Amino acid sequence: PCSRSAESLGRGTGVVPLSRPTFELPSRTSLRTAGQSLKEVFTPTVRLGVTGLSRAGKTVFITALVRNLMIGGRLPFFTPEAEGRLRDCILEPQPDDAVPRFDYESHLARLAADPPDWPESTRRISELRLSLGFRPRDVIRRTLGLDRLHIDIVDYPGEWLIDLGLLEQTFAEWSRDALRKANAPHRAALSAEWRAFAEQASGVPDAEQAAIEGARKFTAYLAAAKASEHGVGCLTPGRFLMSGDLAGSPLLTFFPLDLAALPETAATSLHRLLEKRFDSYKREVVKPFFRNHFLKLDRQVVLIDVLGALSRGPESVSDLEEALTSVLSAFRPGANSWLSSLYGRRIDRVLFAATKADHISRASHDRLEAILMALTQRAVGRVTSAGGDVRVMALAALRATREAEVRRGAEPLPCIAGIPMPGEVVAGQVFDGKREAVIFPGDLPSDPLAALAHPGRELSGSAATFVRFRPPRLVPALGFGEPAPTPHIRLDRALDYLIGDWLP
Numbered sequence: 001p002c003s004r005s006a007e008s009l010g011r012g013t014g015v016v017p018l019s020r021p022t023f024e025l026p027s028r029t030s031l032r033t034a035g036q037s038l039k040e041v042f043t044p045t046v047r048l049g050v051t052g053l054s055r056a057g058k059t060v061f062i063t064a065l066v067r068n069l070m071i072g073g074r075l076p077f078f079t080p081e082a083e084g085r086l087r088d089c090i091l092e093p094q095p096d097d098a099v100p101r102f103d104y105e106s107h108l109a110r111l112a113a114d115p116p117d118w119p120e121s122t123r124r125i126s127e128l129r130l131s132l133g134f135r136p137r138d139v140i141r142r143t144l145g146l147d148r149l150h151i152d153i154v155d156y157p158g159e160w161l162i163d164l165g166l167l168e169q170t171f172a173e174w175s176r177d178a179l180r181k182a183n184a185p186h187r188a189a190l191s192a193e194w195r196a197f198a199e200q201a202s203g204v205p206d207a208e209q210a211a212i213e214g215a216r217k218f219t220a221y222l223a224a225a226k227a228s229e230h231g232v233g234c235l236t237p238g239r240f241l242m243s244g245d246l247a248g249s250p251l252l253t254f255f256p257l258d259l260a261a262l263p264e265t266a267a268t269s270l271h272r273l274l275e276k277r278f279d280s281y282k283r284e285v286v287k288p289f290f291r292n293h294f295l296k297l298d299r300q301v302v303l304i305d306v307l308g309a310l311s312r313g314p315e316s317v318s319d320l321e322e323a324l325t326s327v328l329s330a331f332r333p334g335a336n337s338w339l340s341s342l343y344g345r346r347i348d349r350v351l352f353a354a355t356k357a358d359h360i361s362r363a364s365h366d367r368l369e370a371i372l373m374a375l376t377q378r379a380v381g382r383v384t385s386a387g388g389d390v391r392v393m394a395l396a397a398l399r400a401t402r403e404a405e406v407r408r409g410a411e412p413l414p415c416i417a418g419i420p421m422p423g424e425v426v427a428g429q430v431f432d433g434k435r436e437a438v439i440f441p442g443d444l445p446s447d448p449l450a451a452l453a454h455p456g457r458e459l460s461g462s463a464a465t466f467v468r469f470r471p472p473r474l475v476p477a478l479g480f481g482e483p484a485p486t487p488h489i490r491l492d493r494a495l496d497y498l499i500g501d502w503l504p
C-alpha cells in the first residue's frame with residue numbers, strides 16, 4: 001500500500017530552485033537535498049483512526065502505542081520489531097493545521113509522574129504524526145532508500161461516529177427515537193425534568209429562548225444518562241456530550257419534540273426552529289466530520305469497554321449493542337446513499353478491541369474476545385461483505401495489574417493484583433493509592449451467548465471490573481536507568497494487524 005503524502009510535497013530541506021535554467025552541473029549537496037525531497041514525496045502515510053465511546057481507553061491506547069514504538073523492546077508480536085527491522089521512531093510536526101495535536105507529552109507526563117496517574121481523556125478530535133524508520137525486506141526498496149513510513153494517528157470520540165445515523169433520519173424520526181430512549185425505565189427519572197419542559201415548550205412565546213432552555217435541559221439529561229451506571233448508550237447528537245469546539249453554538253441549540261402530542265396543524269415556530277437547527281447540525285457538523293476526517297482514514301481501531309458493560313448488567317449490554325450497531329453502520333457503505341456516494345477505497349481494515357483486559361485473568365482473555373465477536377457478529381458480517389477486513393481482539397494498552405494465584409483450600413484461584421487508585425473501594429475496604437489489592441475477578445463463561453444473555457452474573461461479586469488501578473510506573477525508581485517500555489496485553493498484535501503490512 002502506498003498513498004503518497006500530499007503534505008510532504010515541497011517539505012524537506014531546500015528544493016533546488018527551478019525558476020531559471022542553468023547549465024552548471026548540480027553540486028553534490030544539491031543532489032543530496034533533491035534526493036531527500038524525493039524521498040519525502042515517496043514516503044507513504046497511513047492514517048490510523050482511533051475511536052470508541054468516552055472512557056473506552058483511546059488516550060491511553062495512543063499514548064502507550066507511541067511510547068512503545070519510540071522506546072521499542074516490548075512488541076514481540078509486531079512483525080517488523082520481531083524481525084529486528086525497526087530503526088527509529090520520531091514525532092513529526094502535525095500535518096493538518098486545522099486539527100489540534102494529540103498532546104502526547106502531557107499524557108505521558110501524567111503517566112510518568114510519581115505516583116503515576118492516568119492521562120486526561122479524549123474530548124475532541126486530535127492528531128499526531130509519527131515517522132517510523134525501518135529496514136525494508138526488499139533489496140530494491142533498500143537501494144532506493146524507501147525506508148520510512150508516516151503514521152497519522154487520528155483520535156476522535158465515538159460519539160461523533162454514532163451521529164452518522166442522524167443522516168438517515170428526519171427531525172420527526174429522530175425525535176421519536178430520542179423520546180423512546182428517554183422514556184426507557186433506566187432513563188425515565190433522569191429525563192423527567194427535560195420531558196416536563198418539552199411538553200409545554202410549544203406554548204412558550206419566544207421560540208429561541210425555549211430552544212436554549214430545552215437544549216440545556218436535554219443536554220443535562222444526556223450527560224446524566226451517560227454518567228449513570230448504565231451509561232454506555234447510543235445517545236445522539238454526539239456533540240451534545242462531546243462538543244469539541246462547538247460549545248454554546250446555535251448548532252447545538254435544539255432538542256427532540258414530541259410531535260405526536262402536538263395538534264395536527266401545529267407547525268409552531270418552535271417546531272420550525274428546532275427542525276431547522278437539526279438539519280443544520282447534520283449539514284454543518286456531521287457531514288463535514290465524515291468528509292474531512294473519517295473518509296480519509298486507511299485503518300480504524302474501535303475501542304470498546306466490554307467488561308464495563310458486562311459488569312453493569314443487561315441494560316448496559318443492550319445499550320452497547322445498539323451503540324456498536326450505530327458505529328458499525330459507518331463502515332457499511334450502501335445502506336446510506338449520502339455516505340455510499342462518498343465511500344471510496346479507504347478504510348480496508350477495522351479492529352474492534354475490548355480494552356482493559358488486565359482487569360481479568362489471562363485465562364479469560366480469549367473468552368472476552370469471543371464475547372466481543374458475538375456482540376459485533378451481525379455488523380462485522382456487513383463490514384466484511386463490503387470488502388473490508390475485520391478483526392476482534394481483547395487487549396490492555398497499559399497493563400496496570402499482574403497475575404496472581406490465591407489458594408482456596410486445595411483449589412488455586414487465578415487472581416489479579418494491582419494498586420487501586422486512592423479512594424477506590426474493594427470488599428468494603430477503602431484504598432489509599434499505595435497498597436496493593438489481590439482480587440479474584442471471576443471467570444467469563446466459555447459460551448459468549450450465555451455471557452450476553454446474563455451479563456453481570458459471572459462478574460458479579462467481583463470488584464475487578466469496576467476498580468480503577470493505578471497505572472504502572474514508567475520511570476525506574478529514583479529516576480536511574482533507562483525508561484522502561486510500557487507493559488501491555490496484545491498491543492503488539494493490534495499494531496501488527498493495523499500497520500504491519502505497511503512496513504514491507
Ligand code: GDP
Binds near residue numbers: 118
Ligand atoms: P478515552 O475517553 O477513550 O480517551 O479513555 P482513556 O484512555 O482516558 O481511558 C479512560 C480510563 O480507562 C483511564 O483513565 C483508565 O482508568 C482506564 N484505562 C484505559 N486503558 C486502560 C488499560 O489498558 N488498563 C487499565 N487497567 N485501565 C485502563
